[in-house]
Amino acid sequence: MKKYEFLEHMADVKMRVFGQDPEDLFKNAVEGMAKIQKESKVKNQKLEIRKPIKIKSMDTETLLVDFLSAILTQSDIENAVFPKAEIKKLSENAIEAEILGSKVDKFDEDIKAVTYHGIEVKKREEKTFEATVLFDV
């Protein structure tokens, strides 16, 4: 199954993510965002930086945006991309995870923010999950 795809959007990058379950969906979203930031790092197995992230939000949609936002913040502070997430707890509106990443000299794309614009998380008929996220670049 496709993990994610990128859609056309005027000044931004729009990503559609898929997953078998919510956990899978969140993991794929993390990878997708890393791909926008630095494509070559996604397959990198040497992920030397680990950061814990714990977030509570209003609902699953805002949780996904807030989670990606928190990763982006770390990415900007550390000059690193984080393509992998180890999820410890995930509920409807809370997540506890550890993100793994590595330093970069420069990003392919400098994501300014993860936006709530048109955010959507839905369950598809074949019991898979799908979400759409818009990045401000």
Add this chain to the structure above:
Amino acid sequence: MNMLSKKDFKKITDYIWEIPKSHRADMRVPARFYISEKMIEKILEDKTVEQAVNVAALPGIVDYSLVMPDAHEGYGQCIGGVFATRLSDGVISPGAVGYDINCLTKDTKILCGLGYYRKIIDFQNQWKNEKLQIADLNSSKEIINTYISRFLKIKPKSNCIFKIVTRSGNEIFATKDHPFYTPTDMKRLEELSVGEQLSVYPFKGVPYQKPSRKIIISEEDIKKSLLKLGRRPGEVRFDQNIRVLKKRNLLPLTYDHSKLPYLLKIMGFMFGDGSMNFIGKKRDGILHFVGKKEDLETIRLDLQKIGYPTSRVYSREKRKVYKGKVKYYKNYFFYVNASSLLILLFTLGIPKGKKVFQKYRVPRWIFKAPLWQKRLFIGAFFGAEFRIPHKRNTRKSMFNCPVSQMSKAEELISNGKLFLKDISKLVKEFGVKTIYINQRKKHISVEGKISWGLDLVFSSKIKSLINLWSKIGFEYNKKRHFIACAASQYLQYKEKILEEKNHAIKITIPRLLNLGLSYKKISAQLAGNPLTRRFIEDICWKLKKGIKNIIPHVPNNFVSFGDYLKKATSGLGNSGLVWDEIVEIKKIPYKEWVYDFTVDNKNHNFIANNFIVSNCGVRLLKSNLEKEEIKPYLKNLADQIYRDVPSGLGKGRKEKLSNGEIEEVLNKGAKWAVAKGFGKKEDLEALEENGCHNAAEARFVSSLARKRGQDQVGTLGSGNHFMEIQFVDEIFDKKTAEAFGLFNNQIVVLIHTGSRGLGHQVATDYIRAMMPVMQKYKIVVPDRELACTPFNSDEGQRYFSAMAASANFAWANRQMITFWVRQSFERILAGKLNYDLEIVYDVAHNIVKIEEYNGKKLIVHRKGATRAFGPGRLEIPKKYREVGQPVLIPGSMGTASYVLTGTKQAEDETFGSTCHGSGRVMSRKKAKRTFWGSTLRAQLERQGILVRCESDAGLAEEAPLAYKSVEEVVEVVHQAGISKKVARLKPKVVIKGE
């Protein structure tokens, strides 16, 4: 959303098109687009129009949701959008003034418009028609009445609340985020500490009680009065009066009649400084009111509420001889010409004709009214017939006995005394004591009629005075009300000290003496404010001696009322608000509901959070050089700047700012940079706001945001941010260009960048914080990214301060880049050319500011738009004030940029705003697919433009063809008149992040 089409646009002028308010039900104002007709199709391609319509639905928006010609779809609001919302004032809660009554416990007393209070919980089901007293803290510094617009209850998140106790004994229970008005600004409870001042409103009023349905007067009673006045049924003057009263819905008059409160106030005043009689041949009823001008205006408003128009307030000069000296003073009055009102008041018990010669009592029916209605009557009577709180000259912490006066004809003295006894009986219900009636000074009129002055003398006991001034107070007399508020607070403060002393005398000291402790030990143990060692030892001695009835006094150096008044009301005007000091803040576990409401005042001000994402802006530097002079050095200069000005992604500055430094950057903006040596003082004069948004408060910027900013100050960033060395290609307006210091072929430097990661983090933080609280404010927005809260809510204020701080970061950023550019020029050109780089101007593209238009302060939001003030505005540098503010419009990379000037018309039409750039028309992705970075680079270089940018992809994304033509955009704003073309700039060197 319906599909929009060109047909939905109404043409206003060739360059202004409008989507009318009727387009969508939730629009509060129309949306106006500054575009040419042929741009309409283009603007319909993305969600720009829908987003502008969404903005038009925001609460508090004024005039228009505006869209500039360079607009394109954003998140929430479109980029290139401008709007303004009203600025607010606040509400008052008992004991404390806040911008919003923000989560109080259920028993909190809320003061209502008619001088009674109700527990906040009692508002639950019936708040719609209730008016509250609120403090207008912004302009008039007055207490005004307003309706409630929403009520809600919530559970405190932290399961605890706080109790605040003030020096004069006020107590309030509130959640930690409840805002309070302090001498410096609004503060949340959790930010307050013991010793700080906060404002309180000492007027307490009386509890609300639901009035009965009982009839006070009916049609029959009016008929009886008319007969008494010699009018007969069938006569016009008989029937007409009844018809008029019925038409005005005044009959029957019951205790729960909505107009009764105003009638009671008018009656109270009539017993004092009003009179009424029938005059002239036709025996027309006329009512006459005398008093201070501002108070008379309030009375007029109340009469209008009852249904009677009045004359305007007239003034008359009066001559008075006092102690042999002639004095002139102005006398104000107005009258009401209405027989029916006279008859109504007569039936209610007001005497007609000269009161001195009339027999009358306080109407019996008033004794049966609820306490709050009685208060309205006596308060208005005292407003007319009472001495202002008056301190004793000998003992400055005491007040003279208050006195209520009346004159009465000699033969009616006993009736006069009965009337005063009635008053005495009424005030007793408020805990106010009177002591005796004094008969003084005979007055003999010209006609030889003798009258006497009667004084009802009130007790000067502290408790009685506090009740008099804080429970009854004064209606229709602002000055007395103001003094009474301060005086009751002063006495409360005094009383607290006396109580503490009394407690020591009666209980603590005797107990310690019984234990056999020495005087010294007792005094050492008890000493502390307000008990001095000397006082304690003195009491010990007196008690040992067997002296009883020791009466405590306040110390000699106790603040006099005069001094207290000055200090306690400083900055609060004559509102009656006073400052009080916090003596205790205590955390209390609490799991019940807390309550909250907002008032329907100018308070509907919203700040939309999504607006400011990058605080980007643009700065133009001018040199002394011409294009040809610099040509041989251009390549070296380009390389040097590319090295000196870190533009690469992730290549932050080597040195990080310390926590202290970043705090300074956020609070002071470019001022910090200049103080640190990154520029000269004169630089600041050429920056919008002098490079420092004064609302900035670093403490509201999260530590994550600071971390992102630490190594990014002084960097260009990526995306559409870039800088160019350009030359002046064409001048359109010679005079203005000269004022800006621009000439043909001149070399200039344009810097376009913002607040980098820090600004994004601030936006992310606050959108997160605002989304869940929108429910609390009952705000529904059509798009989550339009998350907003009332401007004067806690969240709104914090965001405003944080946004201002990130704007400061952006100004400091551009100042430091300017420094590196100057360094680069120096390194390459020193000793060869005199380049002299000066700032022309620096203006923000994304900002929220409070600005004044036609005397009204508004919160102006510019998202991807530039301020464009016309000539004369004080906000623009002196040297440009005659021609207007420079407006800098960067084109897309490699194309032309423009210098425009702001206009008066922009101030009138677009909250002093204009476009900010060229506006994207192609997605980044499509641009990357369509253009080859390397081809683009070659193309640009063929045109003689040097490009310094590592990544071809980054270059392709910003390809000129992915944008609207800047010419077209500038032409529209020029033609529409919201700014005027001054000069066109063309690039020689392009420097870009990735």
